[in-house]
Amino acid sequence: MHPQYHDDEENPSPDIPVLTDEEQDNDAVSRDLHIRSASPSEASPRSPALPIPLWLRDASQSFRYKWIPPSVRKASRAVVTWVKGPVPPRTLRIEPIFPKIQRAPIRLLDKYAPRRKQRILLLVILYACWFLTWSLMLRHHATSGFIRGYGKPQNLWCGASFWEEGDGCGLNGNQCRPFSSAHLAFRCPANCKSTHLLEERFVGNKSLRYTGLVVGGPDPDVPEEEIDRESNQTASRYPIYRGDSFICQAAIHAGITTDANGGCGVATLVGSHSHFKSSKANGIESVEFPATFPRSYTFQRLPASQEKCPTDSRWPLFAVTAVALVILSLFTTSPAVFFFSTFVIMFLHVGLVSDPPNTANFAEAISKLMERLLPAAFVSYILYRTSALPLLRGLDAQIEKTVLYLGFCFIGALNNYTFALLIPIERLTPHDLEQPGATLALAIIVSVIVVIIATQIHWIRVSGNMPRYLAIYASMGLALIILLLLPGFRLRIHHYILALLFMPGTAFQVRPSLIYQGLLLGLFVNGIARWGFDSIIQTPVALGETPGHGGSSWWGATSPNVTAVVNWAGVKPSNITFNWGPLPKDKGVDGVSILVNDVERWRGYVDDELYWYQEGVTLPRLRRQTRSIPGSSSGIGQSRTLEPKGQSSSRRRRTRRQEEDGKDHLGLLGVDALSSSEDVGNAEVEESNTPLDVRPDLTAEESGHDDHDTDIGYGPGLADDDGDDLQTSSADAATSLDSEPEFFRFAWVKGSSAGRYSNVGVWDENGVWHDIPPSSSSSSSLSSD
Secondary structure (H helix, E strand, O other): OOOOEEEOOOOOOOOOOOOOOOOOOOOOOOOOEEEOOOOOOOOOOOOOOOOOOHHHHHHOOOOOOOOOOHHHHHHHHHHHHHHHOOOOOOOOOOOOOOHHHHOHHHHHHHHHOOOHHHHHHHHHHHHHHHHHHHHHHHHHHHHOOEEOOOEOOEEOOOOOOOOOOOOOOOHHHHHHOOOEEEEEEEEEOOOOOOOOEOOOEEEOOEEEOOOOOOEEEOOOOOOHHHHHHHOOOOHHHOOEEEOOOOHHHHHHHHOOOEOOOEEEEEEEEEEEEEEEOOOEEOOEEOEOEEEEEEEEEEEOOOOHHHEEOOOOOHHHHHHHHHHHHHHHHHHOOOHHHHHHHHHHHHHHHHHHHHOOOOOOOHHHHHHHHHHHHHHHHHHHHHHHHHHHHHHHOOOOOHHHHHHHHHHHHHHHHOOOOOHHHHOOOOOOOOOHHHOOOHHHHHHHHHHHHHHHHHHHHHHHHHOOOHHHHHHHHHHHHHHHHHHHOOOOOEEOOOHHHHHHHHHHHHOOOOHHHHHHHHHHHHHHHHHHHHHOOOOOEEOHHHHOOOOEOOEOOOOOOOOOOOEEEEEEEOOEEEEEEEEOOOOOHHHOOOEEEEEEOOEEEEEEEOOOOOOOOOOOOOEEEEEEOOEOOOOOOOOEOOOOOOOOOOOOOOOOOOOHHHHHHOOOOOOOOOOOOOOOOEEEOOEEEOOOOOOOOOOEEEOHHHHOOOOOOOEEEEEEOOOOOOOOOOOOOOOOOOOOOOOOOEEEEEEEEEOOEEOOOOOOEEEOOOOOEEOOOOOOOOOOOEOOO
16 A cells, blocks of 8 residues: 655644654554645754755646746746745834933923923924014015115015016017116015026027026126216116016126125116127126117116115024924924924925015915915825824934934925025926036936935835835826826926825835935925926926927917018118918917017917908018117117008108108117106107007918918008108217117917917018028926926
8 A cells, every 4th residue: 555645735734743762653553644844933954944846836736827937937936025025024113323312302301391281382382482583584584675765675586577578578568568767676585696597588599598587788898987987977888688687687797786695776667778788797697689679677876875675584584493393303202293393384484485486575475375385284194194104103313303304304495505506407308408417417316316216125125015015106107107198298297296206115214214205395395385286297388398200289389480581672671571371270370479579569360350351361561660869779669550452562761851861760660668758868769659550561362472371571661651750850869770680580379379489580780581490499488396
């Protein structure tokens, strides 16, 4: 009879007792041979357990995966075993270094305030002391300062200006009036020199990106001492800046304020100005603009006795906040008290002091802060339950918690003073990677993130939580992939989204988790308090994207393909005619907008009978003229009514005054800079307030163009047919603008919105048209998250 084999792992049976030296094997009458795996407790260095062969283990299992090669099954079992981690898992806990020193604040509190009510009272006193000191200093910071004759200065952010980009100021800039005879007493914060454009901005035909925006300044040909001595005699000796220049950067450039401390000043609108000179002063280099802009400004030179401007108090305010939070961190072991106190106090500080949003006044800043604080508080509760509570529960390393968690929370919350100054990448876009040093910075950032993730994965595995974290982050990754693939949207990972993604990976008690979670909490606070809950997916129109090789779903991503023909009257240019072909009806486009010298000067719609009798049929033609006076630094002109429909307009005409003087005084189209008889320095300027008046000139059939093409003429010009004279006192005193180039940009219009404007076409001072180069970048915008 052959012995029978039994596998105890399939059919468990009682353990066979081990014989001792005194016992005999007389009872071993069974012919069965029992095979079983040794338990871990039975294994010892002297008697190691023999491994069971793979074929024997597989024989007792299901044959469902028999088709998988044994090597693959072996590797998969190894991966599963590694993911599950050690058995039993390690309990992660931070043991304080120098525990007596770190626990001293807790013992002190236990000795003098052992009862719960006493500790609550001390906490309320701490809150009250912080809030009273902080709020009084904040009130002084926001409302103090006085400039005699101008009142209290208005607080500005570093990117504030008097002009909106593109069509933001409306037709002829009417939404940004007044152009002159207005003053602004302002106060600038510190560190404004580093403010820069994130995307492309055109100044004439110059493309700016990743730099500040200061156009114009003092004339570099005039010595500084001469400017100071004669500034009350000639207005042009003041530093003149274009209206879209950043006020605080221009003030630094002009020496009114400093980058280190900010300061106060008075900006005065001086209306239209021509030829803004480039210069470098106080670490800022301005940009030259050789044409005319309708709104410009200068700064008043005030004696020190006339202004009272307190120094920037943001760092003293931060000192008050930091001291309060450090005291709280040292004396509390409650995770809820520490986390929510840090969150709320830092949120108030960022939203009102260190990095407030762009608002018109302090009351609006408080309103926006409350608008964002309530939803952020609900999100912070989720972060507390999932991430902060597991990390902070039972932690009594008070000094380490304060230095690592709270210290890095300060670094993240003050992002505009830390990472924003050190890392040249603010948004992970192809344009951002074009900055100098951006590629190296990205490589360093990616390397650091990989190292951090690897170390956190190690701690997650040894704690036995790897399967749970794999499920969480697999779900997050799947959601991000779905959002990334949505047509017509762009995935944007903002500050607060980084915290939502990575804070769950810090929910275990090791020292690196204190650093990472504190930093992420600070970034969350900065992102929401400064920028709000921006969407994780945004449309191309919100980002001002350009179309790629495969096109773009945004209707305004492309701009008109314009051709131009210059008409000449003898040796001088008479006018220029543009043709942009058929309108893209499939995208819903119903009009065209034209910028001349960075100001919207014309906008026409398909359904507007003033411009189009049928879609793309009539050809409006614009003209320009100038009236000049002695001492004026720029020509100021208005568009006039043109010839009625069907009459030719290529012939250049002259007014009676021009015939008498024997000269033509040319200016720019529709510059409504100054009101009648305004004083600008010593220059007195007269102008009429004739509105822009455009009439159809000739039909497509008469001009020989296709019905779907659209032309517009623009030319030097003329008075009305009624023969109004130019108001000039002398031919020699008149300022001719023939030597100025003019810059044109075109965009499609849909409703009241204009799409992306084209690159710049130049009609130079010699009357030669320089074609618009192909588009290669997106429209401009200032900072973003």
